[in-house]
Amino acid sequence: MPELPEVETVRKGLELYLRNFLIERIEVLSERTIASDGGSRVFVKNMEGVVITHWQRKGKYLIAGLSKLNSIDRQKNQFSAWVIHLRMTGHFQWNPMTSSPCPHTRVRLWNKEGDEIRFVDVRNFGQMWWVPPNEVPSEVINGLKRLGPEPFSDEFNYKYLRKALLNRTRSIKASLLDQALIAGIGNIYADESLFDAGIAPNKQSKSLNIKELKKLSQSIVKVLSMSIGKGGTTFSDFRNLEGLNGNYGEEAWVYRRTNMPCKKCNSIIRRDKLSGRSTHWCPSCQK
Ligand SMILES: [Zn+2]
DSSP states (O other): OOOHHHHHHHHHHHHHHHTTOBOOEEEESOGGGBOSTTHHHHHHHHHTTEEEEEEEEETTEEEEEEEETTOHHHHTTOOEEEEEEOTTTOEEEESOSOSSOOTTEEEEEEOTTOOEEEEEOSSOOOEEEEEOTTSOHHHHOHHHHTOOOOTTSTTOSHHHHHHHHTTOOSBHHHHHHOTTTSSSOOHHHHHHHHHHHTOOTTSBGGGOOHHHHHHHHHHHHHHHHHHHHTTSOSSTTOOOTTSOOOSGGGGOSSTTOTTSBOTTTOOBOEEEEETTEEEEEOTTTOO
16 A cells, blocks of 8 residues: 555656646546545536646645636635545556556546546545535545644654553554554554664554654654655555656565565564554564
C-alpha cells in the first residue's frame, strides 16, 4: 500500500502535470470509486469545467483545489476540492498512449487539448470525493477527520509522541501504524523508523523513555525524507505518473530482509507477526 513518501511522490507528479489543468470531460467507469454524496452524477456535474489550481497531501490523502474560471468562488478565494485515496493499488497515468483503457481503469479526465489523466486501480479499493466550496475536506471525509499530525509538521515532535503514547499498552509498532496518532506511516516506514531508532517493535508504547521518543521522532522524519528523495519505494504496486516505481527498496535496512544478515551487526533479521502485520527487525540492534 502506498505510504506517505509514495503519496507525496504522486502529489509532486500531479502538481507537475495537472496544475492549471482545465477539466473538460470526465468518464466514470467504476461507480464504487466515487465516495462522495450523489456518486458519479454529482461528481461529474461539478468537476467538469473547473481548473485544478494546486495539489496538497494530508497523510495518504491527495487534495486538489478546484476553481471555476472567473467565478465568484474564485474571487472569494473559495475552492471546491477533489480528494483521492489510492488505497492498495490506485494510481494515475498521465496521457497513456494506449487508445483503449485497460479493464482496471476507473475514472478518466480530459482537458480541451485531449490530454488525459487516467485513474487505474486493480483492486478497486481507491476512493475519490468531490467536496463543495463551502465545506472543508477534513470535516466531511471520515478518514481525514481522524488523521493525526503530519510527521513534517511543527506539531509532531517527541513531546507530542510522549503525550500521545502515555498509557498506551499496545506495541510501539501498532501505535506507529495508527493514522489517528501520526498521519501517513504504514508497514514499511514503521519497521524502518524503529530500526533507525534502535527500538524493538514489540516494546510497549508507554514504556519508551524521553531519549527513545526523541530518537524515534527524528528517525521517522529522517526515513520518510530519505524515501521521498528516492521517489518512494520499489516494493508494493506503487507507480508514479510516468509508470515508474521508486528506489527506496534497495536502501531498506530491515523491511523484506527476513533471514538476511543485518547491514549493521550481521545478526539475522527476524520477521514476526505484530497486530496482524509482518514486522521486520534486528533483535541485536533493536532493544
Ligand atoms: Zn543489527
